[in-house]
Amino acid sequence: MKLALPITLAEPPSVALRRDQGFWLLVAVVLTLLPHLPDLPLWAGGLCALLVFWRGLRLWRGQDAPPRWLLLPLVFATAIGVRLTFGQLFGKTPGLVFLAVLLALKLLETRNMRDIRVVVLLCFFLQFGLFFNHQSLPFALLALLATLFSFGGQIALVDPASNGRERLRTGALLLAQGLPFMLVFFLLFPRAAMPLWGVPDDATAMTGLSDSMSPGTISEMILSDELAFTVEFTGARPPPRDRYWRGPVLSHFDGDSWRTAFRPTLDAPEYAPSGRRFDYRMTLEPNNQRWLPLLDYPAGGAPGVRFGHDFQAVTRHPVVSRTQYLFSAFPDTPVGVDELHWVLKQARQLPTYGNPKARALAAELQTDSAERTVGRIVDWLAAGDFAYTLKPPLMAEDGIDFFLFKSRKGFCEHFSAAFVFLARAAGVPARVVTGYQGGRVNPVSGLMTVRQSDAHAWAEVWFEGRGWTRVDPTALAAPQRIENGLEGAVSEGLPFMLRPQYAWLRGLRDQWEAVATRWDNAVVAYDGRRQRDLFESFGIDDFSPSPVLGALAIATALLMAVFYLWAQRRRDGGDELDRAWARFSARLGRMGLARAPAEGPLDYARRLAAARPREAEALTFICTRYARLRYRPPWSRDELSDLERALDALELKKEATLPP
Amino acid sequence: MAHTNIERLLNAAGEIILGKEHELRLALSCLLARGHLLIEDVPGTGKTTLSHALARLLGLQFQRIQFTSDLLPADIVGVSVFDRESAAFRFLPGPVFAQLILADEINRATPKTQSALLEAMEERQVTADGHTLPLPEPFFVIATQNPSYQIGTFPLPESQLDRFLMCIRLGYPSRDAERKLLQGEDRRELIAEVDAVISPDDLYDLQYAARELIVADRLIDYVQALLAATRQSAEFVTGLSPRAGMGLLAAARAWAMIAGRDHVLPEDVQRIFPHVAGHRLHLTSDGRMPGRDELTRLLQSVPLP
Incomplete structure (x- = not known):
């Protein structure tokens, strides 16, 4: 019934968050926080979820932001929580956690345009910060999605009349416009020697082989479906029976567990390579370990990689980011023909007591020829009706006796440990080698992927004149393990992805990994070296970061200036009268009297006159003159200069401007 | 006169x-x-x-x-x-x-x-x-x-x-x-x-x-922006028709003449807009005719060109 009252448009457009705008913002924040969840401590993740949910609920019910006094204690509590969890407030991880919670809090208190802009900016920053911890394709896609929705949220604020599809389309357009800039920066931005995000606290608890093995280590590991490494062969691929990826070599047995007795001394393995040769490039997933799983027998070297006399390769630093290595392998070559005395001594070591039955058996099987002795041990094991199982019974003391004579069920670690024990007890130098065996060829990318579930343990024995010879006792019980992998050898308790009924899932995974590998190789692995290579291919030999950085900065500044001027021109419509009017409004805007976008000149004049009665006459003159010129065209240059003179003569004193 | x-x-x-x-x-x-x-x-x-x-x-x-x-x-x-x-x-x-x-x-x-x-x-x-x-x-x-x-x-x-x-x-x-x-x-x-x-x-x-009142191109722009806003807004079932647009301009002219001007200002359009548009629009939410609040918000959302 009050429609008849004249509507005034003096007050700026309502700042209250409309429901659909609020939900856009909410979606942007949720998408931004989601990929951060794995990095947040439980309390911080829970707090974020709670705060976002609360805001959503309030929005749903049409309520405004909760009272401000509630937020301050929450900020302090968060600061204290971060301090307690990380021992510091600043730094990469605590900083990101703090920011994530602050974003959720900011969303909660969002009331006006400024708050909303801060929320969107924070979203952008957190999307960027995500790459400190994750650079893989899924995270990059998630971050991209979050960016798209943040743009959408911003568009929802600027243009409330737009619908969801328009917002997404405009957001995608904005992203696409940024693409050339992104590419230029990606290619040209100088790379630090070490990636910013490769700070070694990222790979602390990862699965992988370690330098000791006790019963159950490997069978636990193979339940993990995680990728261990991918290999790209430059030539032919080795057949499955040659796919032994050598990891820690365990020579020392204390009656319970096996350990390395390892001293890295060589830059490259020392032997005369012969026979077939396989060249490959390996992309190792971060595992926080120092050893490299190399195809038997490794040859060649790499910076920062050293070898022991047992051909085990180690890196100087733990591998905490995805790393690529180039190596060769000679599977047929004889190694260790002239083995060092102390290496052989290690390979004969046994604890002084324990496992008496096994020792007795070894004595029984021993002959004067090492080859024959090993052959008899193998025969004995092959005849012994041993079962290969993922769930071996728990071992008591004298684990080898228990396995050999009682349970007769075991996993590769049991077989290899029992074999090496028997060989040593029978006087033949032997050692346990752990690593990976097998590897699936991804039919999409042609790359070979090796997972934690391919972890394996086998044995090597040393024969006079022949050197080290591989014996895989597991093959005696389950020959399929070597040819077909784990899923061929065991039917129960397999990791999810290895189960036969999920073959289609494996196909999907192949597809995905092919794409992800391409991403890793092209994007994540683009480092300073490859940048230099790129520049060299364009004939720029002395690529140095600082001039490029300077040129980039100048080019960016110039481009931004050009865009700014262009946008300014477009907004002004290129009309002097408009510019004069905009200047007038901007001057008054500094006193909080800016013209509302929908406010007409005469309405503005009335409001100004009421707010600043002293200057009312001049202000009204300018407004009415503008209204006349603008809406009663054409106007002459004289009339415009009249207006501009009035504008120049206008003196606005900074004083209390409340109407009397 | x-x-x-x-x-x-x-x-x-x-x-x-x-x-x-x-x-x-x-x-x-x-x-x-x-x-x-x-x-x-x-x-x-x-x-x-x-x-x-x-x-x-x-x-x-x-x-x-x-x-x-x-x-x-x-x-x-x-x-x-x-x-x-x-x-x-x-x-x-x-x-x-x-x-x-x-x-x-x-x-x-x-x-x-x-x-x-x-x-x-x-x-x-x-x-x-x-x-x-x-x-x-x-x-x-x-x-x-x-x-x-x-x-x-x-x-x-x-x-x-x-x-x-x-x-x-x-x-x-x-x-x-x-x-x-x-x-x-x-x-x-x-x-x-x-x-x-x-x-x-x-x-x-x-x-x-x-x-015969003068209507500047800028004002036509504004009226068009208003019409477009009613058509694009999710708040209304349908937007204003071209006939309503002509009516809007005619009424704004008359209003400007009553105000003693020989040209039309955006304010004129804004004053008569609720009365020309109000009975021609229906809210999506409940089918009601829009009230003062909805129309004011619409006017505020359309900046002067």
Whole structure:
């Protein structure tokens, strides 16, 4: 019934968050926080979820932001929580956690345009910060999605009349416009020697082989479906029976567990390579370990990689980011023909007591020829009706006796440990080698992927004149393990992805990994070296970061200036009268009297006159003159200069401007 | 000259209808823009008085048609009767043949009767028994309507609401105005006493002048932006039609002329916009006509070009 009252448009457009705008913002924040969840401590993740949910609920019910006094204690509590969890407030991880919670809090208190802009900016920053911890394709896609929705949220604020599809389309357009800039920066931005995000606290608890093995280590590991490494062969691929990826070599047995007795001394393995040769490039997933799983027998070297006399390769630093290595392998070559005395001594070591039955058996099987002795041990094991199982019974003391004579069920670690024990007890130098065996060829990318579930343990024995010879006792019980992998050898308790009924899932995974590998190789692995290579291919030999950085900065500044001027021109419509009017409004805007976008000149004049009665006459003159010129065209240059003179003569004193 | 006429008109009308200056200006701009006016309000708020007063002051023939549920089209248009002397049918024109018609409580009549009047409004002529008879010039209809929640009403369909250029509400008078009203004479007697302020020729001149007001390209841009906003907004079921857009501009011209300007400003459009657009839009949320809040928000969301 009050429609008849004249509507005034003096007050700026309502700042209250409309429901659909609020939900856009909410979606942007949720998408931004989601990929951060794995990095947040439980309390911080829970707090974020709670705060976002609360805001959503309030929005749903049409309520405004909760009272401000509630937020301050929450900020302090968060600061204290971060301090307690990380021992510091600043730094990469605590900083990101703090920011994530602050974003959720900011969303909660969002009331006006400024708050909303801060929320969107924070979203952008957190999307960027995500790459400190994750650079893989899924995270990059998630971050991209979050960016798209943040743009959408911003568009929802600027243009409330737009619908969801328009917002997404405009957001995608904005992203696409940024693409050339992104590419230029990606290619040209100088790379630090070490990636910013490769700070070694990222790979602390990862699965992988370690330098000791006790019963159950490997069978636990193979339940993990995680990728261990991918290999790209430059030539032919080795057949499955040659796919032994050598990891820690365990020579020392204390009656319970096996350990390395390892001293890295060589830059490259020392032997005369012969026979077939396989060249490959390996992309190792971060595992926080120092050893490299190399195809038997490794040859060649790499910076920062050293070898022991047992051909085990180690890196100087733990591998905490995805790393690529180039190596060769000679599977047929004889190694260790002239083995060092102390290496052989290690390979004969046994604890002084324990496992008496096994020792007795070894004595029984021993002959004067090492080859024959090993052959008899193998025969004995092959005849012994041993079962290969993922769930071996728990071992008591004298684990080898228990396995050999009682349970007769075991996993590769049991077989290899029992074999090496028997060989040593029978006087033949032997050692346990752990690593990976097998590897699936991804039919999409042609790359070979090796997972934690391919972890394996086998044995090597040393024969006079022949050197080290591989014996895989597991093959005696389950020959399929070597040819077909784990899923061929065991039917129960397999990791999810290895189960036969999920073959289609494996196909999907192949597809995905092919794409992800391409991403890793092209994007994540683009480092300073490859940048230099790129520049060299364009004939720029002395690529140095600082001039490029300077040129980039100048080019960016110039481009931004050009865009700014262009946008300014477009907004002004290129009309002097408009510019004069905009200047007038901007001057008054500094006193909080800016013209509302929908406010007409005469309405503005009335409001100004009421707010600043002293200057009312001049202000009204300018407004009415503008209204006349603008809406009663054409106007002459004289009339415009009249207006501009009035504008120049206008003196606005900074004083209390409340109407009397 | 034109403006003094308007001033006199408004002053005289203001004597009779107290405290409703804004509504009087709206009603007058509707008439000057050659549009029909719909007044929607509860009984007793001065709808009839307003239209009667306008008729008197403008010197127009006035006819009042009280719409009831048993009113027939012939009661409005007229009937042919057999004249014995000339031995032929003679058409007896109905009350629609007047210059200003007050269609009181139009939504009480059946749709058939409503449409008889509404056709006359659109065509400005009446067809009865095969004869087409032009209606007098100028021809205004001021219809009053009770809010549709009152019982015994046939709400006007959208297509017919569109025939009315503007829809205004009078509302209760302010405290002061009501006091004067209570103390003063009966309004009906006052109306009977006043003389016409301007002649029909003057009115024609004013209507003509209203069409000659200057409309800058920028203002057309603005009107288009407003129309686009009603069409794009998710808040309304459908946007404004091109006819509504023309009406918007015509009413804004008339409003600007009443304000004594020879050019139209965005403010003029904004003032009349709720009254031109309000009865043509429906909210998506509940199908209701938009109220002041929704229309204000719409106006605020469209920046001046």
